[in-house]
Amino acid sequence: MLVRKKKILKPLLDFLKTKSDVRLLGSYEIEDRVPTVAIVTKKSNITLAKQLNELNVSVGVGDFYAVRLLEALDVDINEGVTRLSFVHYTSGGDVEKLISGLDRYL
Numbered sequence: 874m875l876v877r878k879k880k881i882l883k884p885l886l887d888f889l890k891t892k893s894d895v896r897l898l899g900s901y902e903i904e905d906r907v908p909t910v911a912i913v914t915k916k917s918n919i920t921l922a923k924q925l926n927e928l929n930v931s932v933g934v935g936d937f938y939a940v941r942l943l944e945a946l947d948v949d950i951n952e953g954v955t956r957l958s959f960v961h962y963t964s965g966g967d968v969e970k971l972i973s974g975l976d977r978y979l
Contacts, residue, residue: 879903881965885910885957888972894979898946898954908959911937913948914979918955921978925955928974930967932957 886901894915900906914921922934933956936943940950948954957971 879906879908881963881968882906882908882910882959884965885968885972888975892975892979895975898948908963910957910959911954912957913952913954916979918952921975922955924978925971925974928970930971930974932971 880903883903886897886903886906889895889897889910889912890901896913898911898913912918918934922932925932935953935956936950937954937956943950943954959968
């Protein structure tokens, strides 16, 4: 199952590589990741999450109990990160919808 999740994660990582206004926390290499992605954007992460949620794309936003880590990574704790999680029911279509929403709002 983890192999399949990583496979559907690759298009998102490839998309994020093209965006200069997005900071990915962690590696762009699929082999170095679990299927959870945290990003910081130049716009409000809180606003981005609301916009994506309005498109029925579920994302989380906040510090996810990692305040000290995020502070060490120079992330604004008031904005937190946008978290994109891939679980057993995430499909390739869901990822396409996410990428489309990110492309629209970033």
